[in-house]
Amino acid sequence: RLCIGTNRGLTAMAPSQRTEIAACIEDLEAAAPWAPGDAAWLDEPLPEALFGCWRLLWASSPDVLSLSVIPLVDCGQIRQDVPPQPQRRPGQPLELLNTVELSPKGAALLGAVPLLGAFFGAKVTIKALADVRTGGGLSIRFTGGYIDALNNAPLPRLALPDMPSQSSSSTNLLTTYLDDEIRIARSPLGDAFVLLKVAA
Numbered sequence: 001r002l003c004i005g006t007n008r009g010l011t012a013m014a015p016s017q018r019t020e021i022a023a024c025i026e027d028l029e030a031a032a033p034w035a036p037g038d039a040a041w042l043d044e045p046l047p048e049a050l051f052g053c054w055r056l057l058w059a060s061s062p063d064v065l066s067l068s069v070i071p072l073v074d075c076g077q078i079r080q081d082v083p084p085q086p087q088r089r090p091g092q093p094l095e096l097l098n099t100v101e102l103s104p105k106g107a108a109l110l111g112a113v114p115l116l117g118a119f120f121g122a123k124v125t126i127k128a129l130a131d132v133r134t135g136g137g138l139s140i141r142f143t144g145g146y147i148d149a150l151n152n153a154p155l156p157r158l159a160l161p162d163m164p165s166q167s168s169s170s171t172n173l174l175t176t177y178l179d180d181e182i183r184i185a186r187s188p189l190g191d192a193f194v195l196l197k198v199a200a
Helices: 017-032 064-071 114-118
Strands: 052-059 073-082 094-106 121-135 137-149 158-160 171-178 181-187 192-198
Touching: 017 181, 017 192, 064 073, 064 121, 094 137
Parallel strands: none
Antiparallel strands: 052 073, 052 192, 073 094, 094 121, 121 137, 137 158, 137 171, 171 181, 181 192
8 A cells, every 4th residue: 555656666755655665565574474584485396376477566676766767758567477387397497577568758648549559658578587596586587578569559579689598697586575466576685576466
């Protein structure tokens, strides 16, 4: 509830409100549904709750907050999807899809003409592989992606350049809270990501 109206942390707000949200996140982490000293997972198999479609509710990461300063662009839904992977074996990387919807400022005014409005927006999907770490960690490597028009507008998909899957550059996230509805992850610097599980 504290995140309502904050635009996932992208909107300017009073420092006291950010402090209140940060304290609420810490309280939720302290109530994580596992014993003290344990983690969301210690080893494989991974918990079923991890898999699904996760919509970002709040972030304190500069990488996410920078989306608010892109000139003349509104940032829509941000998601990380962890699809079920029944053929995956323990030790193999997880496949992830990170998506963000972008549209020119004012494009919402074209809502009365959905098809026309779709031509002014794009959904950027970044593919990634995540190596599973003990103690609830994921080491994420981005491998490529594509850009689609919003609302299934009849425009061709634009492929993004592939990135080497063995690239030394990776993003580490530690899952600090996980249940069937809410997931909290933190970067090594302590930046928080709060996500809500949604329908596909």
